[in-house]
Amino acid sequence: MRCLLLAAGAGRRLRASASSRPTEPKPLVRLLGLPLIERAILAAKQAGCEEFYVVLGCEGERVRKHLGDGRRLGVRLRFLLNPQWERGNGTSVLAAREVLQEPFLLLMSDHLLDPSVLRSLQEAYERGALDDADVVVAVDRRPPEGLDLEDATKVRLEGDRVVEIGKCLPSYDAIDMGAFLCSPRIFDALEQTREDGSLTAGVRYLAQQNRAKALDVSGTFWFDVDTPEALRAAERALLRQLPKPTDGPVSRCLNRPISTRLTRWLVNTSLTPNQLSVISFLLAAAGALAMALPSYAALAVGGLLAQISSVLDGCDGEVARLKFQGSEFGGWFDAVLDRYADALLVSGLSVHASLVQGGTAPWLWGLAALSGVLLNSYTADKYDAFLKKRLAEGKRPLRLGRDVRLFLVFLGAILNAPLVTLGLLAVLSHGEIVRRVVLLARHTRDGRS
Amino acid sequence: MRCLLLAAGAGRRLRASASSRPTEPKPLVRLLGLPLIERAILAAKQAGCEEFYVVLGCEGERVRKHLGDGRRLGVRLRFLLNPQWERGNGTSVLAAREVLQEPFLLLMSDHLLDPSVLRSLQEAYERGALDDADVVVAVDRRPPEGLDLEDATKVRLEGDRVVEIGKCLPSYDAIDMGAFLCSPRIFDALEQTREDGSLTAGVRYLAQQNRAKALDVSGTFWFDVDTPEALRAAERALLRQLPKPTDGPVSRCLNRPISTRLTRWLVNTSLTPNQLSVISFLLAAAGALAMALPSYAALAVGGLLAQISSVLDGCDGEVARLKFQGSEFGGWFDAVLDRYADALLVSGLSVHASLVQGGTAPWLWGLAALSGVLLNSYTADKYDAFLKKRLAEGKRPLRLGRDVRLFLVFLGAILNAPLVTLGLLAVLSHGEIVRRVVLLARHTRDGRS
Numbered sequence: 001m002r003c004l005l006l007a008a009g010a011g012r013r014l015r016a017s018a019s020s021r022p023t024e025p026k027p028l029v030r031l032l033g034l035p036l037i038e039r040a041i042l043a044a045k046q047a048g049c050e051e052f053y054v055v056l057g058c059e060g061e062r063v064r065k066h067l068g069d070g071r072r073l074g075v076r077l078r079f080l081l082n083p084q085w086e087r088g089n090g091t092s093v094l095a096a097r098e099v100l101q102e103p104f105l106l107l108m109s110d111h112l113l114d115p116s117v118l119r120s121l122q123e124a125y126e127r128g129a130l131d132d133a134d135v136v137v138a139v140d141r142r143p144p145e146g147l148d149l150e151d152a153t154k155v156r157l158e159g160d161r162v163v164e165i166g167k168c169l170p171s172y173d174a175i176d177m178g179a180f181l182c183s184p185r186i187f188d189a190l191e192q193t194r195e196d197g198s199l200t201a202g203v204r205y206l207a208q209q210n211r212a213k214a215l216d217v218s219g220t221f222w223f224d225v226d227t228p229e230a231l232r233a234a235e236r237a238l239l240r241q242l243p244k245p246t247d248g249p250v251s252r253c254l255n256r257p258i259s260t261r262l263t264r265w266l267v268n269t270s271l272t273p274n275q276l277s278v279i280s281f282l283l284a285a286a287g288a289l290a291m292a293l294p295s296y297a298a299l300a301v302g303g304l305l306a307q308i309s310s311v312l313d314g315c316d317g318e319v320a321r322l323k324f325q326g327s328e329f330g331g332w333f334d335a336v337l338d339r340y341a342d343a344l345l346v347s348g349l350s351v352h353a354s355l356v357q358g359g360t361a362p363w364l365w366g367l368a369a370l371s372g373v374l375l376n377s378y379t380a381d382k383y384d385a386f387l388k389k390r391l392a393e394g395k396r397p398l399r400l401g402r403d404v405r406l407f408l409v410f411l412g413a414i415l416n417a418p419l420v421t422l423g424l425l426a427v428l429s430h431g432e433i434v435r436r437v438v439l440l441a442r443h444t445r446d447g448r449s
Numbered sequence: 450m451r452c453l454l455l456a457a458g459a460g461r462r463l464r465a466s467a468s469s470r471p472t473e474p475k476p477l478v479r480l481l482g483l484p485l486i487e488r489a490i491l492a493a494k495q496a497g498c499e500e501f502y503v504v505l506g507c508e509g510e511r512v513r514k515h516l517g518d519g520r521r522l523g524v525r526l527r528f529l530l531n532p533q534w535e536r537g538n539g540t541s542v543l544a545a546r547e548v549l550q551e552p553f554l555l556l557m558s559d560h561l562l563d564p565s566v567l568r569s570l571q572e573a574y575e576r577g578a579l580d581d582a583d584v585v586v587a588v589d590r591r592p593p594e595g596l597d598l599e600d601a602t603k604v605r606l607e608g609d610r611v612v613e614i615g616k617c618l619p620s621y622d623a624i625d626m627g628a629f630l631c632s633p634r635i636f637d638a639l640e641q642t643r644e645d646g647s648l649t650a651g652v653r654y655l656a657q658q659n660r661a662k663a664l665d666v667s668g669t670f671w672f673d674v675d676t677p678e679a680l681r682a683a684e685r686a687l688l689r690q691l692p693k694p695t696d697g698p699v700s701r702c703l704n705r706p707i708s709t710r711l712t713r714w715l716v717n718t719s720l721t722p723n724q725l726s727v728i729s730f731l732l733a734a735a736g737a738l739a740m741a742l743p744s745y746a747a748l749a750v751g752g753l754l755a756q757i758s759s760v761l762d763g764c765d766g767e768v769a770r771l772k773f774q775g776s777e778f779g780g781w782f783d784a785v786l787d788r789y790a791d792a793l794l795v796s797g798l799s800v801h802a803s804l805v806q807g808g809t810a811p812w813l814w815g816l817a818a819l820s821g822v823l824l825n826s827y828t829a830d831k832y833d834a835f836l837k838k839r840l841a842e843g844k845r846p847l848r849l850g851r852d853v854r855l856f857l858v859f860l861g862a863i864l865n866a867p868l869v870t871l872g873l874l875a876v877l878s879h880g881e882i883v884r885r886v887v888l889l890a891r892h893t894r895d896g897r898s
Contacts, residue, residue: 347813
């Protein structure tokens with residue numbers, strides 16, 4: 001499905017006080033490493049859209065120059081000019097009248113949207129939502145924290161019908177999220193309301209004819225970035241989304257708070273998630289090498305490097321999600337590097353323990369810890385799928401994951417107890433695997449065969 | 450969808466010469482550990498059927514007693530009696546007239562069918578196949594090797610319409626596989642042809658009225674077991690299906706030929722796949738323990754046990770597939786036990802090498818081999834998914850799997866070269882992982898991010 005993306009406005013309220021970059025057109029204002037308009041395009045791409053018409057107005061040439069033909073973003077962009085942009089965003093939609101003769105998605109370049117909103121609109125289309133309407137407005141009954149409610153466009157609903165829309169409704173049911181599924185007949189409505197010039201006026205015209213519907217996607221992430229305060233609130237909201245429900249205790253309390261702060265800075269560099277994975281691995285490898293030396297100082301430095309690597313290990317995924325750079329291969333590559341880092345760290349600890357106290361105990365505990373640590377990861381996929389089910393049921397089960405293991409390595413190194421650490425890693429990780437097998441055997445419907 | 454299962458016939462041709470079990474009713478004749486009728490029921494269950502009407506006739510009471518209410522097989526069975534069973538299998542279908550008033554699947558208890566045949570019939574129903582027909586016959590244009598063609602029921606087709614059906618057609622297009630999707634209107638046709646008494650006569654009657662269609666599922670597995678020769682051919686055909694396309698070279702040339710022979714015997718015991726997984730693991734654990742002793746004899750015995758365990762490791766999956774005992778947990782449990790077996794064997798080799806020659810080299814190579822072996826398995830899922838795509842493209846890429854690794858352990862132990870074996874395992878498996886990462890990075894569309 002094609003997308004019509006409005007990027008013609010001046011964004012005066014945002015630029016008025018964004019003193020640091022006063023000359024940037026609004027669509028190019030950066031949020032966590034990406035210009036707003038690129039966020040809108042990449043979110044739509046994740047929802048399956050690959051063809052965009054972008055309506056330009058105020059400082060359009062700079063926006064067009066920045067985006068090019070879209071190949072850099074993996075999409076096809078075509079540009080339309082609305083010289084009348086000052087007369088309202090409805091006139092910007094009208095600029096696409098000649099080129100869009102089939103149903104399309106309509107988006108704002110200054111709205112952050114979760115891709116699922118666009119998928120829902122497309123599904124609504126496939127279910128025939130445009131059979132008895134000319135526009136479907138995505139709405140949220142619970143507007144996000146930090147949103148400028150006064151300036152938001154509200155809708156009043158009767159069932160799934162929009163009966164009134166505007167900024168100043170005496171009472172309302174939900175907020176217009178700035179994402180629409182449109183039939184080409186919306187252009188006629190906008191011609192009728194050309195005097196007013198706003199998109200809202202066109203939708204109101206359709207609502208009066210009982211031709212406007214709402215799609216309730218309450219609770220999905222979205223944000224309207226109109227002011228410098230909204231920009232900062234949007235950044236906070238995006239960062240708050242980064243921790244995962246399956247994060248372990250060390251990750252939750254120590255690693256994520258640091259890694260998200262780090263990520264906030266990293267998104268403004270050109271480092272890719274895969275490069276960050278490699279850097280995190282190299283830190284762990286350096287830590288393992290240090291630990292393999294016989295001195296306590298080296299052991300402690302090695303442990304510290306392991307913990308730093310553990311923190312940084314969160315950043316690759318965070319940057320990937322924030323900059324739409326995630327890939328299936330990237331996730332797998334990161335996981336394989338993590339396993340190598342784990343293997344090197346356990347080996348480094350074993351070598352250190354053997355150098356310090358000799359005998360076969362360090363090696364045997366090393367082999368046991370190594371197999372335990374790697375098999376913990378080997379059994380994690382299956383267990384995590386199970387965990388997610390339990391989390392959905394509101395339970396928060398125990399999880400001995402990489403965050404805990406690396407923290408143990410760090411503590412063990414600082415406390416100069418390499419052999420105890422190996423023993424703990426072995427006992428805990430093998431115990432955890434046995435627990436997983438028993439748990440899955442008991443809870444899988446077919447676990448008794 | 451409900452199933453009507455015909456099990457009323459006498460099966461004279463099969464029993465005439467099956468001298469070893471002359472008194473067994475045909476539905477209870479065993480094929481690779483399961484009575485024919487249980488195979489039919491379990492295959493249908495795998496295709497989603499859980500409710501069966503079983504029509505009994507000759508020696509019906511024994512069959513009913515054997516099956517019970519079906520709870521043992523995880524389905525619901527209800528029995529119908531056809532006292533006129535000698536007058537033809539059409540009269541057996543008619544016995545269900547009162548209880549089946551909606552569309553149903555019709556199966557023969559002496560036909561082996563791949564579950565996909567029944568899934569295809571159900572999909573045909575969902576696509577409206579019964580809108581313009583009263584019966585849909587599953588047909589095969591390439592009858593399986595070993596089938597008694599002379600006795601098979603043939604069909605002549607025009608498009609997807611059956612125009613003639615019978616054992617003695619002068620020319621024909623395909624073979625009737627003994628699986629049907631029926632509307633209740635088939636009962637009227639069978640009433641009309643009650644004189645003849647056969648199901649074929651009823652289908653022919655419908656064909657004459659242009660109300661019989663065929664569903665082409667050529668190439669899927671099926672077998673009609675009518676004679677002792679057919680029973681043996683069916684056994685061979687089932688066993689031929691066991692090797693997997695992703696089997697490695699040692700598995701293909703050595704392990705599978707032995708394991709399938711062993712499985713042919715194991716299916717007649719009450720050992721479950723999970724029990725076989727445990728036995729295979731215990732053999733490997735015993736092998737590891739033996740290798741950890743300092744003498745060459747113990748090392749060699751340990752290596753031999755490892756190879757025997759590797760062969761037996763094929764049997765759990767083979768028994769599971771042949772006896773419909775496969776489960777998601779079972780497959781995972783087997784994989785986890787395999788990893789533990791691998792870890793123990795590598796550790797055993799390391800201990801042996803250290804006892805024999807001392808120094809740190811055996812331990813370092815042991816840690817390297819252990820991580821390589823386990824990470825080989827860790828990366829296998831992803832790589833195998835990729836492999837299958839390439840196999841589908843007709844390529845047969847290299848695969849360094851468990852079969853090769855355990856064979857190396859076996860050879861290394863026999864040749865009294867534990868350290869060389871550890872080195873080989875380490876180098877080969879880490880090399881293989883690097884190869885996988887490079888290959889997947891190159892061939893994943895998103896591998897460049």
